[in-house]
Amino acid sequence: MDHTADRAARILIVEDEPKLAALVGDYLHASGYAWYWVADGREAVPAVKAQHPDLVLLDLMLPGRDGLDICRELRSFSDVPIVMLTAKVEEIDRLLGLELGADDYICKPFSPREVVARIKAILRRARFPVEPGHTALKIDDEAHRASFNGTALDLTPVEFRLLKTLAAAPGRVFSRDRLLDNLYLDHRVVTDRTVDSHVKNLRRKLEQAAPGQDPIRSIYGVGYKLEID
Structure with a gap:
């Protein structure tokens, strides 16, 4: 069933x-969004292809097809924002869902108001993405330089790669394992807590460049994401 309103963002x-x-x-x-609903996992991908929603609220446990499998296929052809909904709270499910390309993850039971607030934040980022030259954060990959609020950042190679990885997808949560894959070019064996140490140092340098601003958010039990207004 399709519940539409002219020019309203469409939520599947x-x-x-x-x-x-x-x-x-x-x-x-009530918040001004149009929405439509499918109950069977097998209907999700065809619905996205036919209706082109602005965001997908995707349950993990579905009849017909698993939510993670749906997420994987959607990411093969679309960058539509995806918010996973689930009653499964194990860390492995959180990491897998996010690493497949989900933009956020909400555990049941949840407040509908919270869901709407998350949707508003994600759609705001989607409409006003962080672009080089149009944000307080600037990264020059070729020169291996970065600045924040016009102040050059004195970063180690690992810190530069960490910032570059987070900035490549503002608002998306990266697990520690995912970040580690991008930090060390020689693929050395280190613990995932090594990421915490690098994040701490990077935060300190961002704070020095822009006092009072901390664009790196910690997501408990999952990892980190970069948020820049």
Whole structure:
């Protein structure tokens, strides 16, 4: 069923619980969004291809097809923002969902207001992406230089690669393992807590360049993401 409004951002809800889908849909409608719903996992990809939603709320456990498998296929042809909805809270599921390309991850039970707030933040980032030359953060890959708020950052090679990785997808959560894959070119064996140390140093240098600003967010049990308004 399609609940539309002219020029409203369109949200696809992929959820097999009709009452929950309707509840979230009511909150979306009250916030000015159009929404439509499919309950079977096999209908999700065709719905995205046919309707071109602005964001997908994707349940993990679905009849017909698993949410992670759907996420993987969507990322093979679309960069539509994806928010995973699930009652499974194990860390491995969090990491797998995010590393497949999900933009956010919300555990059940959740507040519909929280879902709407997350959607607003993600769509705002999607409409106003961080672009080189149009943001406080500038990265010159060839010169291996970076600046924040017009101040040059004195970064080690590892810190530069860390910042570059986070800045490549603002708002997307990276697990420690994913970040480690990008930090050491010689693929040395280090613990994932090594990332925490590098993030701490990078945060300190960003703070020195722009006092009071901390664009790196820690996501407990998952990893880190970069947020720049």
